[in-house]
Structures are given as C-alpha cells and as structure tokens.
Amino acid sequence: MILAVVPPSEHVHWMFATGVLLMGVCLLAQAIVGEEVWNRRAWRRYLWPSLIFVLGLFMWPVMTFFTNSTAHMLAHGSWAQVLMFAGAAQLGLASGKLHSHYWRLTIPLALVVSGAAFLLHEQNGWLYSRSTFIHHLCGWTLIVGAIFPLALTFRPRSLPLGVGYAATLILLSVVLYTARDVAPILGHLSPEAGTPHR
Amino acid sequence: MNSQVATEASRPRIRRSARSIAVLAIGPTVVLAGLIWALAQPYRITLLHPHEQGFWWLFVQPPVWVMLVGLFFHAFVAPGILADLEEAER
Numbered sequence: 279m280i281l282a283v284v285p286p287s288e289h290v291h292w293m294f295a296t297g298v299l300l301m302g303v304c305l306l307a308q309a310i311v312g313e314e315v316w317n318r319r320a321w322r323r324y325l326w327p328s329l330i331f332v333l334g335l336f337m338w339p340v341m342t343f344f345t346n347s348t349a350h351m352l353a354h355g356s357w358a359q360v361l362m363f364a365g366a367a368q369l370g371l372a373s374g375k376l377h378s379h380y381w382r383l384t385i386p387l388a389l390v391v392s393g394a395a396f397l398l399h400e401q402n403g404w405l406y407s408r409s410t411f412i413h414h415l416c417g418w419t420l421i422v423g424a425i426f427p428l429a430l431t432f433r434p435r436s437l438p439l440g441v442g443y444a445a446t447l448i449l450l451s452v453v454l455y456t457a458r459d460v461a462p463i464l465g466h467l468s469p470e471a472g473t474p475h476r
Numbered sequence: 477m478n479s480q481v482a483t484e485a486s487r488p489r490i491r492r493s494a495r496s497i498a499v500l501a502i503g504p505t506v507v508l509a510g511l512i513w514a515l516a517q518p519y520r521i522t523l524l525h526p527h528e529q530g531f532w533w534l535f536v537q538p539p540v541w542v543m544l545v546g547l548f549f550h551a552f553v554a555p556g557i558l559a560d561l562e563e564a565e566r
Contacts, residue, residue: 285532296541303502303549310498311561318560322553455538 284343288459291412294333295454301329302447309440323372330388331365334358353399357392364388379431386428389446393420406468408461415453419446493565499557503550510542 285293304326308316317323337358345351364384370376396417402410423446430439460472492500514521521540522533 285536289532289536292536292538292541295538296545299506299542300545300548303506303545304553307499307502307549307553307557310495311557315557315560315564318564319556322556325553455542 286459287344287409288457290340290344291454291457294336295451295457297329297333297336298447298454299451301326301333302444302451304329305447306441306444309437309444313434317372324369327365327368327372329365330361330368334361334363334365337361347399349401350399353395357395360388360391379434382427382431382434386424386431389420389424389427393417393424396420402468405463405466406470408456408458408463408467411463412453412457416450419450419453423447423450493561496558496561499554499561503546503554506546506549507543508546510539510544510546513542514539 308326335358337354341351341354341358344354364387367376367381367384371379371381394417396413400410400413400417404411404414423443426439426443426446430436430443433439461467517539518524521537522529523537523540526534
C-alpha cells in the first residue's frame with residue numbers, strides 16, 4: 279500500500295528540481311534588477327525564502343520514506359533542518375524581524391550541508407550508475423557554489439556574485455532533472471545497479 | 477496643397493533597458509528549454525500515452541513542469557518586476 283503512495287526516487291528528484299529551478303530564476307531576476315527593486319513588493323520579498331522553507335519541509339517525507347540506511351536518514355534529516363533554518367532566517371530578514379546581515383550566512387551553510395548530504399549518503403563511486411554520478415555532481419556543485427552566497431553576504435549588490443548564485447541553483451536543477459533510478463552514465467553501469475530503463 | 481490638418485500620431489516606442497530585456501527573456505527561455513526537452517524526449521510526457529501509467533508517472537511530467545515554471549515566472553513575477561524597475565529607472 280505504502281509503495282503505491284511513495285513516488286519513484288527519480289520523481290522525487292524531478293519535483294525538487296522544479297522547486298530549485300523556480301528559486302533559481304527568481305534569484306536570477308533579483309540579481310539583475312537588484313535587491314532594492316526586488317524588495318519593493320512585500321510578497322516578492324517572501325517568495326524565494328518561502329521556497330527554501332517549503333523544500334525543507336518536503337525533505338521530511340523524503341527522510342521518512344526513503345530511509346535505506348542510517349546514513350540516508352541522517353543526511354535527509356539534517357538537510358531538512360538546515361533548509362528550514364535557512365528559509366526561516368531569510369523570512370525573518372524579509373519581515374524585518376531579523377536585522378543582522380550575518381543571517382545571510384545561513385544560505386551558504388544550507389548549501390554546504392546539502393552538498394555534504396548528497397555526498398555522504400552516496401556510497402558508490404562516480405561511474406557506478408547515473409544516479410550516483412548525479413549525487414556526486416550535485417554535492418560538489420553545492421559545496422563549490424556556496425562561495426557565491428558566502429561572498430554575497432559581504433557584497434550583496436554584486437551582479438556577478440548574484441548571477442553566480444542563481445546559476446548554481448539552475449545548474450543544480452538541470453542535473454537533478456537528469457536523475458534516473460537505474461541508467462548508465464557515460465557508458466558505465468555497474469551490473470549490481472539493476473536493469474536500466476529510460 | 478496639403479489639405480490634411482491633423483497628422484497621424486505614431487505610438488510612442490517604449491525603450492526598454494538591458495535589465496528589463498534580461499528579465500523579460502527569463503520566462504520564455506525556460507519555456508523554450510522545456511519545449512526542446514519535450515521534443516527531444518516525448519516519452520517523458522506520459523500524458524501523450526497515459527494507458528497503464530501509475531499516478532506518479534502521470535503527475536510528474538518534467539518537461540511540462542519546466543515550461544510551467546517559465547510561464548509562472550513570466551505571467552506572475554516578471555510584470556511586477558518590470559513595473560518596479562521602470563519606476564526606479566525614471
């Protein structure tokens with residue numbers, strides 16, 4: 279019964295990819311027009327912080343239903359917490375309840391923890407299957423991409439840094455959309471991975 | 477002799493800034509990306525062949541979702557940004 283309710287894991291990746299893509303295009307627009315213009319409408323100030331928070335919320339069912347091992351549970355659980363923490367901090371900044379700009383550091387923290395979670399719960403090598411490749415690539419994309427929001431904390435008006443941050447998320451969504459449960463990567467697929475499908 | 481008193485008024489051309497054009501391009505670019513994906517991998521859109529597909533395969537249509545993200549941004553987010561940007565640039 280539960281198996282019918284739980285989506286295939288590739289579908290979970292695609293759903294998160296959609297949320298990340300929406301966040302990426304919003305951040306790209308914010309980088310282009312600047313924070314002053316972006317923040318002129320109250321609902322827009324809350325848009326992408328809410329998305330981070332909701333992505334964190336949806337990570338809890340992932341932790342519950344996709345717990346293949348303790349590593350998976352710890353990775354998805356810490357991931358859910360850090361995304362909700364970062365989202366809540368950005369919502370606090372947007373509402374004016376938080377004032378210190380150092381709360382922006384929760385974003386690079388969320389990216390680094392998310393990247394580490396991707397890497398830690400993937401125990402196979404890069405070329406084991408498409409799925410493992412994607413987990414390694416997403417992990418390193420997030421860890422390296424965390425440089426952009428980290429630098430934005432200190433230079434919030436920088437166009438290249440803003441575009442870099444948005445591009446990191448858009449790239450992440452593209453990579454997530456390529457996720458398949460069992461598929462080869464660059465012609466490689468471990469025989470232990472199972473039967474490939476489209 | 478010209479008997480026409482009133483000359484035809486031309487519609488004023490709106491000159492958009494590079495930033496406005498960039499924001500306007502985001503939505504269509506995302507929609508185009510989804511469309512290209514749909515054409516390249518039509519089997520990803522299970523609504524085209526819905527028989528014997530489970531709920532998740534019918535609900536999650538990645539190329540369509542990409543297009544929806546672009547449409548949502550273009551229809552609901554971009555217009556407000558452009559209005560605010562033009563006001564700020566005045």
